[in-house]
Amino acid sequence: MNPSGSGVSRSTLLVLALALPALSGCVVSTVADVATAPVRAVGQGVDWATTSQSEADEKRGRALRKNEEAIGKVQRRYEKNLRECDKGRQSACLDARDDYAELQQLRTRTP
Numbered sequence: 001m002n003p004s005g006s007g008v009s010r011s012t013l014l015v016l017a018l019a020l021p022a023l024s025g026c027v028v029s030t031v032a033d034v035a036t037a038p039v040r041a042v043g044q045g046v047d048w049a050t051t052s053q054s055e056a057d058e059k060r061g062r063a064l065r066k067n068e069e070a071i072g073k074v075q076r077r078y079e080k081n082l083r084e085c086d087k088g089r090q091s092a093c094l095d096a097r098d099d100y101a102e103l104q105q106l107r108t109r110t111p
Contacts, residue, residue: 071106074099 051059078099084092 067106067109071103074102074106078103 078096081092081096081099085096
């Protein structure tokens with residue numbers, strides 16, 4: 001036993017004193033990693049949840065193309081019903097009127 005009565009020798013204290021700076025770097029690094037992990041996780045979640053400008057542009061382009069396709073489809077149906085209406089088919093006249101209303105609605109829609 002050493003003179004202080006603690007049971008720890010001077011050489012053990014010296015080794016611990018020399019190792020402490022090296023260990024504290026590891027501990028500080030680990031504490032920093034643990035402390036910043038939630039911030040990094042939230043940042044990644046925000047990145048996944050937000051839409052970039054290019055993604056928003058692509059989405060708007062798809063919506064515009066879809067609307068234009070719908071307009072083209074209703075326009076063709078409207079013209080066909082008009083031709084049938086001109087031939088005297090009353091139900092085609094009613095269908096053409098409905099198609100015209102749908103066209104107006106599609107044309108005013110802004111995706």
